[in-house]
Amino acid sequence: MDVTSKNLVVEKAKTSRIEQIDFDHLPFGANFTDHMFVCDYKNGQWETPKIIPYQPLMMEPSASVFHYGQAVFEGMKAYKDDEGGIWLFRPDENFRRINRSGERLAMPAFPEEYFFEGLKKLLLLDQEWIKPGIGNSLYIRPFVIASQPAIIASPSQEFKFIIICSPAQSYYGGEVRVKIAEKFSRAADGGFGYTKAAGNYAGQFYPTNLAKEEGFQQVVWTDANTHEYIEEAGTMNIFIRLGDKLITCPTSDRILDGVTRKSVIALAEDRGIEVEVRPIKVVELLEGMKDGSLKEMFGxxxxxxxxxxxxxxxxxxxxxxxxxxxxxxxxxKKQLMDIQYNRAEDKFGWRYRVK
Known part of the structure; x- marks a missing residue:
């Protein structure tokens, strides 16, 4: 075991599994890099974090996460430019959001120093898994789970903060058509729809399966009170274009404050596109189809x-x-990805160099 600093312990994998991976045919989220980041919360504090070989977790069947769903996560990506440089995109937003999600589920905040030092070391250790080229990336999944072995219905007193990484290509392929929900909702007022809590996603699977049976790929969620307003598209924020105006829903305690969403808004405004952030009625889409003003929808x-x-x-x-x-x-999308892959000027200061 090699102690690299007072804040991080590293145990390197004896051998790499990278030669077993077909990087030309990558199913999303099915292959994982050689190492993982793990940090335990016990006795009211976060212990020294570790980077260890990717491996199964040993947990009690009574661990709180299995019974009460106390779990949150994030989604990030690392990119490699044509010179081999490694970049993250607005990682400070992801760090703040996982702690914001955790707060809503009664989880302790994770230290910023631990997060960034551990993430950088993890990416440098597994940098060969990050392939250059537009569309290639390393998907990063930080998550926190309640690990206390107790089935009492109260907040856990023990947690695990973990980061795993998965090489990725473009996430969606082919054509995407959506069903606008008439009955199901993703989240409700006063709930935790604004967080990346595991339960938010589990609840989407059944309605999405029903939509797929009808030939759609995703569901556009509507508000729980009236089902008159669209809110999100599958697991994505949603945008519509009426005429030359780009419109998206405001964030709330129902709608996730997406990092890509706020980046799209900034890039559109920078290009001189008029952007409106306001509630969007389903009837606006129907009227837009009739009069030809609905030009685009995207997640x-x-x-x-x-x-x-x-x-x-x-x-x-x-x-x-x-x-x-x-x-x-x-x-x-092209402008955003050119920034992410260090192929264009980053006037917003969104890129974060890993070195």
Whole structure:
């Protein structure tokens, strides 16, 4: 074991599994790098974090996470430029958000120094897993789980903060059409829809499976009170283009404050595109299809970056969006990815060099 600093202990893997990976055919989130970051919270404090070989966890069946779902996570990516430099994109936003999610689920905040020192060391150890080229990346999954072996229905007193990494290519492929939810909702007022809590995602699977049976790939969630307003697209924030105006829903205790979302807004405004952040009624989409003003719909998120929506279903009817040249989705996605891969000026200061 090699102690690299007072804040981090590193145990290197004896051999690498990288030669077993087909980087030309990567299923998303199915392969993991040689190392993982682990830090335990016990007796009211975070212990010294460790980087160890990727391995199964040993946990009691009574661990609180299995019974009460006290678990939050983040999604980030590392990119490699054409000169071999490693970059993160707005990691400070992810760090703040995982602690914000944890606070809502009665979890202790994780120290910033531990997070960034551990993440940088982990990426440098496994840097060969990060392949250059647009579309290639290393998906980073920090998460926190309640590990106390007790089934009492109260906040855990022990936790594990873990980071695992998975080589990735483009997340979504093919055409995406969505069903606008008429009955199901992703989150409700006063809940924790704004967090990346595990339960938020588990609750989406059943309605999404029903939509897939009808030939759709995702669900556009509507508000729990009236189902009159759209809120998110699958696991992504949603944007629509009416005429030349780009519109997205405001964040709230129901809607995730996406890092990609706020980046899309900034890039659009910088290009002179008028952006409105306001509630969006389903009827606006229907009227936009009738009068031709609805030009684009797309989702934004870390995994997919920007995912164009080609059509939607609502109340048994199907609608196909027009094909638009020089679409906002394609233009902004290219600009965003050029920043992420260090191929363009970063006037916003979003890139973070790992060295």
């Amino acid at each position: 934004s998120g870390t995994a997919a970056v920007i995912n164009p929506i080609l059509g939607f279903g609502y109340k048994g009817e199907r609608y196909e969006l027009p094909k638009v040249e020089n679409s906002y989705a394609a233009t902004i």
